[in-house]
Amino acid sequence: MEAVSVYHPKLIDSAICRVETAGDxxxxxxxxxxxxxxxxxxxxxxxxxxxxxxxxxxxxxxxxxxxxxxxxxxxxxxxxxxxxxxxxxxTGILWKEDKGCITWLDSLPSESVIFVSFGSIVRFTHDQMLEFWHGLVNSGKPFLWVIRPDSIIEEDSNSGELLMELQERTKGKGLIVSWAPQEQVLAHGAVGGFLTHGGWNSIMESTHAGVPMICWPGISDQQVNSRFVSEVWRVGLDMKDKCERSVVEKMVRDLMEAKRDEIMKVMGVVAKQAGxxxxxxxxxxxxxxxxxxxxxxxxx
Structure with missing residues (x-):
């Protein structure tokens, strides 16, 4: 199998168990x-x-x-x-939580928000960050996006300026925070979907909360987790290695609209079992x- 990576080569070996030869x-x-x-x-x-x-x-x-x-x-x-x-x-809190996002969620309709968080390790190039941002904005859905201070690769751009620009351009469309109380966010009635890296803890939390997922997997078990979310348990969608605004937009619309009833029917059963x-x-x-x-x- 050809190794495929969407991460910057200087970050972390993202080809774990996705190798070119059997003797890797x-x-x-x-x-x-x-x-x-x-x-x-x-x-x-x-x-x-x-x-x-x-x-x-x-x-x-x-x-x-x-x-x-x-x-x-x-x-x-x-x-x-x-x-x-x-x-x-x-709960292992690695960053200071911005609990003000809960007040923001309180002001929005039920199941209208897509929550976006890629965990504590994933980092993005300038282009990847913009592709996700444009895809989320073009979906027309309000979004709560966790972008850690170290999320953007500095050598690709001035990360501070890019983050400030995104925060300014996001006003009226969503909210960007440096970290969020994830369990509380997923349990909030305004949250209707979760765009995640497919880490196991996030999958467990989302499943228990009954929130369907879009998975953008990167390393280790995330590839398998994402496939199970989409193809086995059918409680979400697998974005695989795609990082294009058109794909992000379509995935969000499918999760929140076109395929929602089908996915939520299954998720309701799974969430009840988890509880x-x-x-x-x-x-x-x-x-x-x-x-x-x-x-x-x-x-x-």
Whole structure:
């Protein structure tokens, strides 16, 4: 398979597991690590059984104990075994959150906003940033876009000036913030879609919130995650390696209009399963109870 990269060559090796030859050292590394996993006595997975039952079933051929305890972020308010104290929050805040975006969302109609966030690592060239911006504007949908201070590659342009320009030109069309409280944003009634890099935590949070996705994957597991979102679970769309304003516009319109009813019908079922899994008696709740008991049995 020919390796394809939409990232700048000086950023990060974005061809993880997308290689030109079978003997590629990166691929060999992942094969070695996967084989080493067979020495583990158990697997703890941030997923829920109802979403990935076929895959979990396959893994039972290699692991005698598998604990699916996701979505992990949703367990932060769960009490286990009568414990009066909720579990600690699983949210890892890497940047200062701009919670003013919630007030902005409060002013907008239900399911009208496309939330855009590519996580804490992805960086863009000047041209890529503009293609996404034009695509979002041309879609006609209000958007909340997280652009970190280090999101734009400085050697391609004056990143500060470009960001200021985009913020100014976005007024009346959307809102750009440096970081957002993602779980709170996804749970907001005004948010109708999520344009994401396809990282697993984001997929779990979006699935639990019942917000359909457009995935623009880059590295590691994101390619597979994005395909599952689109082709297996059918709760969103896979943009693959495309970074063109016309594609962005069409994807947003499809998610928010043309294909919305079809996608939301499935997403409603999946979101309900995600919510039920972490409630008392749910699959992830029970698995977490079992995990805690098994750890106690080892340590006592």
């Amino acid at each position: 050292p990166i691929l060999e590394f992942f094969i070695k690590e996967a084989r080493a996993m067979q020495r583990a006595s158990a697997l703890i997975l941030n997923t829920f059984h109802e979403l990935e039952a076929p895959m979990v079933s396959k893994l039972t051929s290699f692991f005698s104990k598998i604990y699916t305890i996701g979505p992990l972020h949703a367990l932060s308010s769960v009490r286990i075994n009568g414990d009066r104290s909720p579990l600690a929050s699983t 039920e899994s972490v409630k008392e008696g749910g699959s992830s709740y029970r698995n977490l109870e079992t995990l805690i008991q098994d750890i106690w049995s080892i340590t006592t």
